[in-house]
Amino acid sequence: MLRFFLPFLLLLCALSLSLYAALSDELIAQAHAKKLSETRYWHLLMHTPHQISEVDDPAFFLSPVGKENLSSELDATIRRFSNDINRSNESVFCRFPARRAWIEKELNISFGEGECSEYEALVTKMDPQKVTLVFPSAHINSPASMFGHTFLRIDSSMESKLMSYAINYAAHTDDTNGLLFAYKGLFGGYYGYYSMLPYYEKLKEYRDSESRDVWEYDLNLTRDEVMAMVRHIWELQRMNSWYYFFDENCSYHMLWLAEIARPSVRLRDHFFYHVIPPETVRAFEEEGLVTTKHFRPSKRTKLLAYERALSPQGIHAVRSLGEGNIDTNQTLTDVQDRRYALEAAAELVEYNFIEGKISKELYAQRYHALLSERAALGEGKTLPIPDKSNPDTAHHSARIQITQGWYEKRSPLLIEWRPAFHDLSEDDAGHLLGAQIEFLDTVIGLDRDKVSLEKLTVLSLASIAPVSHFFKPFSWRMKSGWDREYGDDRLSFVTRVGAGAAVGNEQLFGYFLSEPEVRLGFNPDIGLGFSAGGGINWGNRMKSYVESGHIFYLDGVDRSRIILSHLWQWNRSSAVTFSYEASYQLHREDRVKLGANLYF
Secondary structure: OHHHHHHHHHHHHHHHHHHHHHHHHHHHHHHHHOOHHHOHHHHHHOOOOOOOOOOOOHHHOOOOOOOOOHHHHHHHHHHHHHHOOOOOOOOHHHHOHHHHHHHHHHHOOOOOOOOOHHHHHHHHHHOOOEEEEEEEOOOOOOHHHOOOOOEEEEEOOOOOOOOOEEEEEEEOOOOOOHHHHHHHHHOOOEEEEEEEEEHHHHHHHHHHHOOOOEEEEEEOOOHHHHHHHHHHHHHHOOOEEEEOOOOOOHHHHHHHHHHHHOOOOOHHHHOOOOOOHHHHHHHHHHOOOEEEEEEEOOHHHHHHHHHHHOOHHHHHHHHHHHOOOHHHHHHOOOHHHHHHHHHHHHHHHHHHHHOOOOOHHHHHHHHHHHHHHHHOOOOOOOOOOOOOOOHHHOOOOOEEEEEEEEOOOOOOEEEEEEOEEEOOOOOOOOOOOOEEEEEEEEEEEEEOOEEEEEEEEEEEEEEOOEOOOOOOOOEEEEEEEEEOOOOOOOOEEEEEEEEEEEEEOOOEEEEEEEEEEEEEEOOOEEEEEEEEEEEEEEEOOEEEEEEEEEEEEOOOOOEEEEEEEEEEEEEOOEEEEEEEEEEEEOEEEEEEEEEEEEEO
Protein backbone atom coordinates (compact mmCIF):
# COMPACT_ATOMS: atom_id res chain seq x y z
CA MET A 1 0.00 0.00 0.00
CA LEU A 2 2.84 2.40 0.90
CA ARG A 3 4.55 1.72 -2.43
CA PHE A 4 1.29 2.65 -4.16
CA PHE A 5 0.98 6.06 -2.41
CA LEU A 6 4.68 6.94 -2.30
CA PRO A 7 4.85 8.41 -5.84
CA PHE A 8 1.82 10.57 -5.11
CA LEU A 9 3.36 11.81 -1.84
CA LEU A 10 6.59 12.68 -3.60
CA LEU A 11 4.66 14.46 -6.32
CA LEU A 12 2.68 16.40 -3.69
CA CYS A 13 5.89 17.47 -1.94
CA ALA A 14 7.42 18.55 -5.23
CA LEU A 15 4.33 20.58 -6.09
CA SER A 16 4.37 22.21 -2.62
CA LEU A 17 8.03 23.14 -2.92
CA SER A 18 7.37 24.50 -6.38
CA LEU A 19 4.49 26.60 -5.08
CA TYR A 20 6.62 27.91 -2.18
CA ALA A 21 9.41 28.76 -4.61
CA ALA A 22 6.98 30.50 -6.95
CA LEU A 23 5.53 32.47 -4.02
CA SER A 24 8.94 33.57 -2.79
CA ASP A 25 9.99 34.55 -6.31
CA GLU A 26 6.84 36.64 -6.66
CA LEU A 27 7.42 38.34 -3.28
CA ILE A 28 11.05 39.03 -4.15
CA ALA A 29 9.94 40.59 -7.43
CA GLN A 30 7.52 42.84 -5.53
CA ALA A 31 10.28 43.82 -3.10
CA HIS A 32 12.54 44.72 -6.02
CA ALA A 33 9.79 46.74 -7.66
CA LYS A 34 9.28 48.71 -4.43
CA LYS A 35 13.07 48.99 -3.91
CA LEU A 36 12.68 47.82 -0.32
CA SER A 37 16.37 47.03 0.07
CA GLU A 38 17.12 50.72 -0.49
CA THR A 39 14.72 51.98 2.17
CA ARG A 40 15.90 53.56 5.40
CA TYR A 41 14.17 50.97 7.57
CA TRP A 42 15.89 48.00 5.94
CA HIS A 43 19.20 49.79 6.46
CA LEU A 44 18.23 50.26 10.13
CA LEU A 45 17.30 46.60 10.56
CA MET A 46 20.64 45.59 9.07
CA HIS A 47 22.64 48.23 11.02
CA THR A 48 24.04 49.56 7.77
CA PRO A 49 24.84 53.29 7.78
CA HIS A 50 26.15 53.18 4.21
CA GLN A 51 27.00 50.01 2.28
CA ILE A 52 28.40 47.56 4.85
CA SER A 53 26.63 46.36 8.00
CA GLU A 54 28.26 47.14 11.34
CA VAL A 55 27.17 43.76 12.72
CA ASP A 56 30.14 41.39 12.49
CA ASP A 57 28.50 38.11 13.47
CA PRO A 58 27.89 35.81 10.43
CA ALA A 59 24.80 34.38 12.16
CA PHE A 60 23.05 37.72 11.65
CA PHE A 61 23.02 37.27 7.87
CA LEU A 62 21.01 34.79 5.78
CA SER A 63 22.88 35.50 2.56
CA PRO A 64 26.60 34.68 2.21
CA VAL A 65 27.11 38.26 1.02
CA GLY A 66 24.45 39.83 3.24
CA LYS A 67 26.88 42.01 5.19
CA GLU A 68 27.86 43.90 2.02
CA ASN A 69 24.76 43.36 -0.16
CA LEU A 70 21.46 44.45 1.37
CA SER A 71 19.45 43.40 -1.68
CA SER A 72 20.80 39.86 -1.51
CA GLU A 73 20.08 39.73 2.22
CA LEU A 74 16.48 40.85 1.68
CA ASP A 75 16.00 38.21 -1.04
CA ALA A 76 17.39 35.50 1.23
CA THR A 77 15.19 36.66 4.11
CA ILE A 78 11.99 36.58 2.03
CA ARG A 79 12.90 33.17 0.62
CA ARG A 80 13.50 31.70 4.08
CA PHE A 81 10.28 33.14 5.49
CA SER A 82 8.35 31.74 2.52
CA ASN A 83 9.99 28.33 2.12
CA ASP A 84 11.12 27.14 5.54
CA ILE A 85 8.82 24.49 6.95
CA ASN A 86 10.56 24.52 10.34
CA ARG A 87 9.08 27.34 12.44
CA SER A 88 10.31 26.40 15.91
CA ASN A 89 12.34 28.59 18.29
CA GLU A 90 15.66 28.25 16.45
CA SER A 91 14.18 28.82 13.00
CA VAL A 92 14.67 31.95 10.91
CA PHE A 93 10.94 32.56 11.29
CA CYS A 94 11.31 32.93 15.08
CA ARG A 95 14.80 34.45 15.18
CA PHE A 96 13.94 37.54 13.11
CA PRO A 97 10.50 38.87 14.15
CA ALA A 98 11.37 42.50 13.31
CA ARG A 99 12.34 41.65 9.73
CA ARG A 100 9.24 39.49 9.37
CA ALA A 101 6.85 42.15 10.70
CA TRP A 102 8.31 44.82 8.41
CA ILE A 103 8.28 42.67 5.24
CA GLU A 104 4.69 41.56 5.94
CA LYS A 105 3.64 45.20 6.31
CA GLU A 106 5.48 46.40 3.20
CA LEU A 107 4.26 43.54 0.96
CA ASN A 108 0.81 43.30 2.56
CA ILE A 109 1.19 39.58 3.22
CA SER A 110 1.27 37.16 6.16
CA PHE A 111 3.86 34.41 6.41
CA GLY A 112 1.55 32.54 8.79
CA GLU A 113 2.09 31.42 12.36
CA GLY A 114 5.06 29.78 14.03
CA GLU A 115 5.85 28.09 17.32
CA CYS A 116 8.04 30.86 18.76
CA SER A 117 7.43 30.03 22.42
CA GLU A 118 10.69 31.54 23.72
CA TYR A 119 10.12 34.92 22.06
CA GLU A 120 6.46 35.00 23.10
CA ALA A 121 7.38 34.09 26.69
CA LEU A 122 9.88 36.96 26.82
CA VAL A 123 7.36 39.48 25.49
CA THR A 124 4.79 38.28 28.04
CA LYS A 125 7.32 38.55 30.86
CA MET A 126 8.57 41.98 29.78
CA ASP A 127 5.09 43.43 29.18
CA PRO A 128 6.72 46.25 27.16
CA GLN A 129 4.87 49.56 27.51
CA LYS A 130 7.42 52.39 27.70
CA VAL A 131 11.15 52.98 27.28
CA THR A 132 13.55 54.94 29.50
CA LEU A 133 17.07 56.08 28.61
CA VAL A 134 19.43 55.51 31.56
CA PHE A 135 22.71 57.35 32.08
CA PRO A 136 25.10 56.18 34.83
CA SER A 137 27.70 58.90 35.35
CA ALA A 138 31.46 58.40 35.40
CA HIS A 139 33.01 55.99 37.90
CA ILE A 140 35.75 57.42 40.09
CA ASN A 141 39.21 55.85 39.57
CA SER A 142 38.10 53.93 36.46
CA PRO A 143 39.52 55.18 33.14
CA ALA A 144 37.22 52.86 31.20
CA SER A 145 34.08 54.56 32.55
CA MET A 146 35.09 58.22 32.58
CA PHE A 147 32.71 59.00 29.72
CA GLY A 148 29.76 57.54 31.61
CA HIS A 149 27.45 54.99 30.03
CA THR A 150 23.95 54.74 28.55
CA PHE A 151 21.48 51.89 28.21
CA LEU A 152 17.73 51.49 27.76
CA ARG A 153 15.09 50.22 30.15
CA ILE A 154 11.92 48.56 28.87
CA ASP A 155 9.17 49.49 31.33
CA SER A 156 6.14 47.30 32.00
CA SER A 157 2.75 48.30 33.35
CA MET A 158 3.99 47.66 36.91
CA GLU A 159 4.49 50.75 39.09
CA SER A 160 7.93 49.64 40.29
CA LYS A 161 10.64 49.88 37.64
CA LEU A 162 13.15 47.64 39.43
CA MET A 163 11.82 44.50 37.70
CA SER A 164 11.85 46.15 34.27
CA TYR A 165 14.36 44.87 31.73
CA ALA A 166 17.58 46.75 31.04
CA ILE A 167 18.92 46.59 27.47
CA ASN A 168 22.67 46.98 27.52
CA TYR A 169 25.51 46.88 25.01
CA ALA A 170 29.01 46.36 26.33
CA ALA A 171 32.40 44.91 25.49
CA HIS A 172 32.91 41.30 26.49
CA THR A 173 36.14 41.16 28.45
CA ASP A 174 37.75 39.44 31.39
CA ASP A 175 40.41 42.15 31.76
CA THR A 176 40.48 43.70 35.22
CA ASN A 177 43.13 46.32 34.40
CA GLY A 178 41.31 49.58 33.66
CA LEU A 179 44.13 51.02 31.53
CA LEU A 180 44.34 47.83 29.43
CA PHE A 181 40.58 47.90 28.94
CA ALA A 182 40.73 51.53 27.84
CA TYR A 183 43.55 50.81 25.36
CA LYS A 184 41.91 47.76 23.79
CA GLY A 185 38.56 49.52 23.76
CA LEU A 186 40.03 52.43 21.81
CA PHE A 187 41.38 50.20 19.05
CA GLY A 188 38.69 47.52 18.73
CA GLY A 189 40.19 44.80 20.87
CA TYR A 190 36.87 43.41 22.10
CA TYR A 191 33.58 42.11 20.78
CA GLY A 192 30.46 43.91 21.98
CA TYR A 193 27.20 42.15 22.81
CA TYR A 194 23.65 43.13 23.68
CA SER A 195 22.27 41.79 26.94
CA MET A 196 18.92 41.81 28.74
CA LEU A 197 18.66 41.59 32.52
CA PRO A 198 16.50 42.99 35.35
CA TYR A 199 16.99 46.68 36.01
CA TYR A 200 17.69 46.18 39.70
CA GLU A 201 20.84 44.25 38.75
CA LYS A 202 22.12 47.19 36.68
CA LEU A 203 21.34 49.57 39.55
CA LYS A 204 23.24 47.28 41.89
CA GLU A 205 26.18 47.30 39.48
CA TYR A 206 26.34 51.01 38.68
CA ARG A 207 24.73 52.94 41.53
CA ASP A 208 25.70 50.69 44.44
CA SER A 209 28.79 48.63 43.56
CA GLU A 210 30.51 51.29 41.44
CA SER A 211 29.07 54.36 43.24
CA ARG A 212 27.86 56.00 40.04
CA ASP A 213 24.95 58.44 40.01
CA VAL A 214 22.16 57.33 37.69
CA TRP A 215 19.95 59.57 35.56
CA GLU A 216 16.73 58.28 33.98
CA TYR A 217 15.04 59.93 30.98
CA ASP A 218 11.52 58.76 30.17
CA LEU A 219 10.91 58.61 26.40
CA ASN A 220 7.62 59.33 24.63
CA LEU A 221 7.62 56.20 22.44
CA THR A 222 4.22 54.64 21.74
CA ARG A 223 3.37 51.01 22.53
CA ASP A 224 3.77 50.05 18.84
CA GLU A 225 7.17 51.76 18.70
CA VAL A 226 8.27 49.98 21.86
CA MET A 227 7.23 46.63 20.37
CA ALA A 228 9.23 47.37 17.20
CA MET A 229 12.28 47.93 19.41
CA VAL A 230 11.69 44.72 21.38
CA ARG A 231 11.36 42.65 18.20
CA HIS A 232 14.71 43.95 16.98
CA ILE A 233 16.40 43.45 20.36
CA TRP A 234 15.41 39.79 20.10
CA GLU A 235 17.16 39.58 16.73
CA LEU A 236 20.38 40.98 18.19
CA GLN A 237 20.69 38.45 21.00
CA ARG A 238 24.08 36.72 21.02
CA MET A 239 25.15 38.72 17.93
CA ASN A 240 28.56 40.37 18.18
CA SER A 241 30.14 43.47 16.71
CA TRP A 242 33.57 44.98 17.25
CA TYR A 243 33.48 47.39 20.19
CA TYR A 244 35.17 50.78 19.80
CA PHE A 245 35.43 53.09 22.78
CA PHE A 246 34.95 56.31 20.81
CA ASP A 247 32.33 55.52 18.18
CA GLU A 248 30.74 52.05 18.03
CA ASN A 249 30.25 51.94 21.80
CA CYS A 250 27.44 51.41 24.29
CA SER A 251 25.68 54.69 23.54
CA TYR A 252 25.99 54.41 19.78
CA HIS A 253 24.13 51.10 19.72
CA MET A 254 21.28 52.58 21.77
CA LEU A 255 20.81 55.13 18.97
CA TRP A 256 20.14 52.30 16.50
CA LEU A 257 17.45 50.85 18.76
CA ALA A 258 15.71 54.20 19.19
CA GLU A 259 15.70 54.79 15.42
CA ILE A 260 14.25 51.31 14.88
CA ALA A 261 11.41 52.28 17.20
CA ARG A 262 10.86 55.69 15.59
CA PRO A 263 12.54 55.92 12.16
CA SER A 264 11.64 59.60 11.80
CA VAL A 265 14.31 60.59 14.36
CA ARG A 266 17.91 60.96 13.20
CA LEU A 267 19.89 60.45 16.35
CA ARG A 268 23.05 59.19 14.65
CA ASP A 269 23.17 62.32 12.49
CA HIS A 270 24.09 64.28 15.63
CA PHE A 271 27.50 62.59 15.65
CA PHE A 272 30.38 62.73 13.21
CA TYR A 273 33.52 60.95 14.40
CA HIS A 274 32.79 59.96 18.01
CA VAL A 275 29.83 59.19 20.26
CA ILE A 276 30.11 60.31 23.89
CA PRO A 277 27.40 59.09 26.34
CA PRO A 278 26.45 62.54 27.75
CA GLU A 279 26.08 63.82 24.18
CA THR A 280 23.62 61.02 23.34
CA VAL A 281 21.40 62.22 26.18
CA ARG A 282 21.34 65.66 24.56
CA ALA A 283 20.58 64.11 21.17
CA PHE A 284 17.51 62.36 22.60
CA GLU A 285 16.36 65.66 24.11
CA GLU A 286 16.95 67.65 20.92
CA GLU A 287 14.95 65.08 18.92
CA GLY A 288 12.00 65.62 21.28
CA LEU A 289 12.06 62.11 22.75
CA VAL A 290 12.49 62.97 26.45
CA THR A 291 9.49 63.73 28.67
CA THR A 292 10.65 63.58 32.32
CA LYS A 293 13.91 63.02 34.23
CA HIS A 294 14.71 61.18 37.47
CA PHE A 295 17.88 61.19 39.57
CA ARG A 296 19.11 58.17 41.56
CA PRO A 297 22.15 59.24 43.62
CA SER A 298 24.82 56.66 44.40
CA LYS A 299 25.66 55.62 47.93
CA ARG A 300 28.87 57.59 47.66
CA THR A 301 26.97 60.76 46.69
CA LYS A 302 24.50 60.28 49.55
CA LEU A 303 27.21 59.65 52.13
CA LEU A 304 29.13 62.75 51.01
CA ALA A 305 25.89 64.74 51.39
CA TYR A 306 25.51 63.42 54.94
CA GLU A 307 29.12 64.46 55.64
CA ARG A 308 28.25 68.04 54.69
CA ALA A 309 25.08 68.01 56.80
CA LEU A 310 26.60 66.54 59.97
CA SER A 311 28.90 68.06 62.59
CA PRO A 312 32.23 66.37 63.44
CA GLN A 313 30.47 64.79 66.41
CA GLY A 314 27.73 63.50 64.09
CA ILE A 315 30.28 62.00 61.68
CA HIS A 316 31.97 60.24 64.59
CA ALA A 317 28.56 58.89 65.60
CA VAL A 318 27.97 57.54 62.08
CA ARG A 319 31.22 55.58 62.19
CA SER A 320 30.42 54.17 65.61
CA LEU A 321 26.86 53.30 64.60
CA GLY A 322 28.18 51.56 61.52
CA GLU A 323 30.29 49.36 63.77
CA GLY A 324 27.19 48.25 65.69
CA ASN A 325 27.28 50.68 68.63
CA ILE A 326 23.63 51.80 68.56
CA ASP A 327 23.87 53.64 71.90
CA THR A 328 26.32 56.10 70.33
CA ASN A 329 23.41 57.97 68.75
CA GLN A 330 22.23 59.13 72.16
CA THR A 331 25.27 61.42 72.37
CA LEU A 332 23.68 63.70 69.75
CA THR A 333 21.28 66.18 71.32
CA ASP A 334 19.52 67.37 68.16
CA VAL A 335 16.82 64.94 66.95
CA GLN A 336 17.40 65.75 63.28
CA ASP A 337 21.13 65.10 63.68
CA ARG A 338 20.28 61.73 65.19
CA ARG A 339 18.02 60.96 62.23
CA TYR A 340 20.74 61.90 59.75
CA ALA A 341 23.35 59.90 61.66
CA LEU A 342 21.21 56.75 61.61
CA GLU A 343 20.38 57.17 57.92
CA ALA A 344 24.04 57.71 57.05
CA ALA A 345 25.11 54.73 59.15
CA ALA A 346 22.61 52.50 57.33
CA GLU A 347 24.02 53.67 53.99
CA LEU A 348 27.58 53.10 55.24
CA VAL A 349 26.82 49.57 56.47
CA GLU A 350 25.24 48.68 53.12
CA TYR A 351 28.19 50.19 51.26
CA ASN A 352 30.67 48.20 53.37
CA PHE A 353 28.73 45.02 52.66
CA ILE A 354 28.76 45.68 48.91
CA GLU A 355 32.51 46.30 49.12
CA GLY A 356 32.96 42.97 50.90
CA LYS A 357 34.17 44.57 54.14
CA ILE A 358 31.57 42.87 56.36
CA SER A 359 29.73 39.55 56.19
CA LYS A 360 26.13 39.12 55.08
CA GLU A 361 25.07 38.11 58.60
CA LEU A 362 26.72 41.13 60.21
CA TYR A 363 25.26 43.41 57.53
CA ALA A 364 21.72 42.11 58.10
CA GLN A 365 22.05 42.46 61.88
CA ARG A 366 23.42 46.02 61.84
CA TYR A 367 21.23 47.26 59.00
CA HIS A 368 18.02 46.04 60.64
CA ALA A 369 19.00 47.55 63.99
CA LEU A 370 19.75 50.94 62.40
CA LEU A 371 16.47 51.02 60.48
CA SER A 372 14.50 50.09 63.61
CA GLU A 373 16.19 52.85 65.61
CA ARG A 374 15.59 55.34 62.79
CA ALA A 375 11.89 54.43 62.51
CA ALA A 376 11.43 55.21 66.20
CA LEU A 377 12.44 58.85 65.61
CA GLY A 378 9.61 59.55 63.17
CA GLU A 379 9.67 61.48 59.91
CA GLY A 380 12.24 64.27 59.56
CA LYS A 381 13.76 66.56 56.95
CA THR A 382 14.70 65.19 53.57
CA LEU A 383 18.44 65.39 53.02
CA PRO A 384 19.24 67.70 50.07
CA ILE A 385 21.45 65.82 47.59
CA PRO A 386 23.17 67.85 44.85
CA ASP A 387 22.88 66.62 41.28
CA LYS A 388 26.30 67.79 40.09
CA SER A 389 26.61 64.91 37.63
CA ASN A 390 23.62 66.03 35.51
CA PRO A 391 24.92 65.70 31.92
CA ASP A 392 22.49 68.40 30.78
CA THR A 393 24.69 71.04 32.40
CA ALA A 394 28.07 69.91 31.00
CA HIS A 395 29.98 71.61 28.22
CA HIS A 396 30.09 69.75 24.90
CA SER A 397 32.84 67.17 24.58
CA ALA A 398 34.84 68.35 21.53
CA ARG A 399 36.81 71.58 21.83
CA ILE A 400 38.53 74.08 19.58
CA GLN A 401 40.66 76.59 21.46
CA ILE A 402 42.03 79.73 19.84
CA THR A 403 44.72 81.35 22.00
CA GLN A 404 47.15 84.20 21.68
CA GLY A 405 50.42 83.35 23.38
CA TRP A 406 53.17 85.66 24.59
CA TYR A 407 56.40 83.73 25.17
CA GLU A 408 59.96 84.85 25.87
CA LYS A 409 61.09 84.77 22.23
CA ARG A 410 57.87 84.55 20.23
CA SER A 411 54.15 85.31 20.28
CA PRO A 412 52.37 82.47 18.50
CA LEU A 413 48.69 82.17 17.70
CA LEU A 414 47.74 78.74 19.02
CA ILE A 415 44.93 76.66 17.53
CA GLU A 416 43.95 73.57 19.47
CA TRP A 417 41.62 70.74 18.50
CA ARG A 418 40.60 68.24 21.18
CA PRO A 419 38.11 65.53 20.14
CA ALA A 420 37.30 64.70 23.77
CA PHE A 421 36.52 65.25 26.58
CA HIS A 422 37.36 67.27 29.72
CA ASP A 423 40.38 68.48 31.72
CA LEU A 424 40.90 69.60 35.31
CA SER A 425 41.02 73.30 34.43
CA GLU A 426 37.54 73.27 32.87
CA ASP A 427 34.12 73.80 34.41
CA ASP A 428 33.12 70.74 36.47
CA ALA A 429 29.34 71.05 35.96
CA GLY A 430 28.03 67.73 34.66
CA HIS A 431 31.38 66.01 35.21
CA LEU A 432 32.82 63.91 37.99
CA LEU A 433 34.94 66.14 40.24
CA GLY A 434 38.63 65.59 39.55
CA ALA A 435 38.16 63.41 36.47
CA GLN A 436 40.07 64.15 33.27
CA ILE A 437 40.24 62.37 29.93
CA GLU A 438 41.74 63.87 26.78
CA PHE A 439 42.42 62.09 23.52
CA LEU A 440 44.47 63.35 20.56
CA ASP A 441 44.66 66.88 21.95
CA THR A 442 46.53 68.74 19.18
CA VAL A 443 47.94 72.29 19.25
CA ILE A 444 49.24 74.05 16.12
CA GLY A 445 51.27 77.27 16.45
CA LEU A 446 51.27 80.10 13.88
CA ASP A 447 54.12 82.58 14.26
CA ARG A 448 55.60 84.87 11.56
CA ASP A 449 54.43 82.72 8.66
CA LYS A 450 55.77 79.63 10.41
CA VAL A 451 53.50 76.70 11.26
CA SER A 452 54.61 74.30 14.01
CA LEU A 453 53.21 71.41 15.99
CA GLU A 454 53.27 72.62 19.59
CA LYS A 455 51.68 69.62 21.27
CA LEU A 456 50.06 66.28 20.48
CA THR A 457 48.71 64.46 23.51
CA VAL A 458 47.83 60.91 22.56
CA LEU A 459 46.06 60.19 25.84
CA SER A 460 45.75 62.03 29.15
CA LEU A 461 43.83 60.56 32.09
CA ALA A 462 43.41 61.75 35.65
CA SER A 463 41.36 60.91 38.70
CA ILE A 464 41.93 63.47 41.45
CA ALA A 465 39.65 61.94 44.06
CA PRO A 466 39.50 63.79 47.40
CA VAL A 467 39.58 61.68 50.55
CA SER A 468 36.75 62.19 53.02
CA HIS A 469 35.60 60.88 56.38
CA PHE A 470 33.98 57.84 54.75
CA PHE A 471 36.12 57.32 51.63
CA LYS A 472 39.88 57.06 51.11
CA PRO A 473 40.47 56.79 47.35
CA PHE A 474 43.91 57.32 45.84
CA SER A 475 44.51 59.91 43.13
CA TRP A 476 46.43 59.28 39.93
CA ARG A 477 47.04 60.57 36.43
CA MET A 478 48.92 59.63 33.28
CA LYS A 479 49.87 61.49 30.12
CA SER A 480 51.56 60.36 26.94
CA GLY A 481 52.38 62.46 23.88
CA TRP A 482 54.65 65.04 22.25
CA ASP A 483 55.27 68.45 23.80
CA ARG A 484 57.67 71.44 23.64
CA GLU A 485 58.13 71.70 27.39
CA TYR A 486 61.81 70.85 27.43
CA GLY A 487 65.26 72.20 26.63
CA ASP A 488 65.70 74.05 23.36
CA ASP A 489 62.05 74.08 22.29
CA ARG A 490 62.14 70.91 20.21
CA LEU A 491 59.40 68.27 20.43
CA SER A 492 59.92 65.47 22.93
CA PHE A 493 57.79 62.39 23.47
CA VAL A 494 56.92 62.20 27.15
CA THR A 495 55.13 59.57 29.21
CA ARG A 496 54.34 60.48 32.79
CA VAL A 497 52.45 58.47 35.42
CA GLY A 498 51.65 59.75 38.89
CA ALA A 499 49.91 58.68 42.09
CA GLY A 500 49.09 60.43 45.33
CA ALA A 501 46.23 61.86 47.35
CA ALA A 502 43.74 64.73 47.23
CA VAL A 503 41.56 66.64 49.67
CA GLY A 504 38.64 69.01 49.25
CA ASN A 505 35.13 69.23 47.87
CA GLU A 506 33.20 70.67 44.92
CA GLN A 507 34.24 74.25 45.75
CA LEU A 508 37.90 73.78 46.66
CA PHE A 509 40.27 70.86 46.15
CA GLY A 510 44.00 70.19 46.26
CA TYR A 511 46.30 67.27 45.52
CA PHE A 512 49.87 66.00 45.73
CA LEU A 513 51.33 63.46 43.27
CA SER A 514 54.60 61.62 42.79
CA GLU A 515 55.27 61.27 39.05
CA PRO A 516 57.95 59.18 37.33
CA GLU A 517 58.63 60.33 33.75
CA VAL A 518 60.27 58.95 30.62
CA ARG A 519 61.33 61.42 27.92
CA LEU A 520 62.33 60.43 24.38
CA GLY A 521 63.61 62.68 21.61
CA PHE A 522 66.61 64.94 21.09
CA ASN A 523 67.67 64.49 24.73
CA PRO A 524 66.19 61.25 26.17
CA ASP A 525 66.07 61.03 29.94
CA ILE A 526 64.29 59.56 32.95
CA GLY A 527 63.07 61.60 35.87
CA LEU A 528 61.08 61.57 39.08
CA GLY A 529 58.80 64.50 39.76
CA PHE A 530 56.46 65.83 42.39
CA SER A 531 53.40 67.97 41.70
CA ALA A 532 51.00 69.85 43.93
CA GLY A 533 47.94 71.65 42.67
CA GLY A 534 44.32 72.50 43.18
CA GLY A 535 41.26 74.29 41.94
CA ILE A 536 38.61 76.73 43.10
CA ASN A 537 35.07 76.79 41.73
CA TRP A 538 33.95 80.36 42.30
CA GLY A 539 30.35 79.89 41.20
CA ASN A 540 28.77 81.37 38.08
CA ARG A 541 30.78 78.74 36.17
CA MET A 542 34.14 80.35 36.91
CA LYS A 543 37.10 78.21 37.92
CA SER A 544 40.72 78.86 38.85
CA TYR A 545 43.39 76.19 38.71
CA VAL A 546 47.00 76.12 39.90
CA GLU A 547 49.79 73.53 39.77
CA SER A 548 53.42 73.59 40.77
CA GLY A 549 55.92 70.83 40.12
CA HIS A 550 59.58 69.85 40.12
CA ILE A 551 61.27 67.01 38.21
CA PHE A 552 64.68 65.52 39.01
CA TYR A 553 66.38 64.05 35.90
CA LEU A 554 69.21 61.56 35.68
CA ASP A 555 71.26 63.99 33.59
CA GLY A 556 71.24 66.42 36.52
CA VAL A 557 69.31 69.18 34.73
CA ASP A 558 66.15 69.51 36.82
CA ARG A 559 63.02 71.39 35.87
CA SER A 560 60.53 73.48 37.87
CA ARG A 561 57.20 74.82 36.71
CA ILE A 562 54.14 76.65 37.99
CA ILE A 563 50.88 77.13 36.08
CA LEU A 564 48.01 79.47 36.95
CA SER A 565 44.80 79.43 34.91
CA HIS A 566 41.33 80.88 35.06
CA LEU A 567 38.27 79.90 33.03
CA TRP A 568 34.88 81.51 32.65
CA GLN A 569 32.34 79.11 31.13
CA TRP A 570 29.99 81.37 29.19
CA ASN A 571 27.64 78.55 28.21
CA ARG A 572 27.85 74.89 27.17
CA SER A 573 29.42 75.91 23.87
CA SER A 574 31.98 78.57 24.81
CA ALA A 575 34.41 79.74 27.49
CA VAL A 576 37.13 82.36 27.98
CA THR A 577 40.52 81.27 29.33
CA PHE A 578 43.62 82.94 30.76
CA SER A 579 46.82 81.24 31.90
CA TYR A 580 50.29 82.11 33.13
CA GLU A 581 53.17 79.60 33.18
CA ALA A 582 56.66 80.04 34.56
CA SER A 583 59.24 77.30 34.07
CA TYR A 584 62.93 76.90 34.80
CA GLN A 585 65.32 74.45 33.14
CA LEU A 586 68.76 75.98 32.50
CA HIS A 587 66.97 79.30 32.14
CA ARG A 588 63.61 80.81 33.07
CA GLU A 589 60.75 81.18 30.60
CA ASP A 590 57.40 82.89 31.13
CA ARG A 591 54.33 82.20 29.02
CA VAL A 592 51.05 84.12 29.04
CA LYS A 593 47.99 82.95 27.10
CA LEU A 594 44.57 84.46 26.48
CA GLY A 595 42.02 82.54 24.48
CA ALA A 596 38.54 81.25 23.84
CA ASN A 597 37.17 77.71 23.98
CA LEU A 598 34.52 76.67 21.48
CA TYR A 599 32.73 73.41 22.37
CA PHE A 600 30.69 71.30 19.99
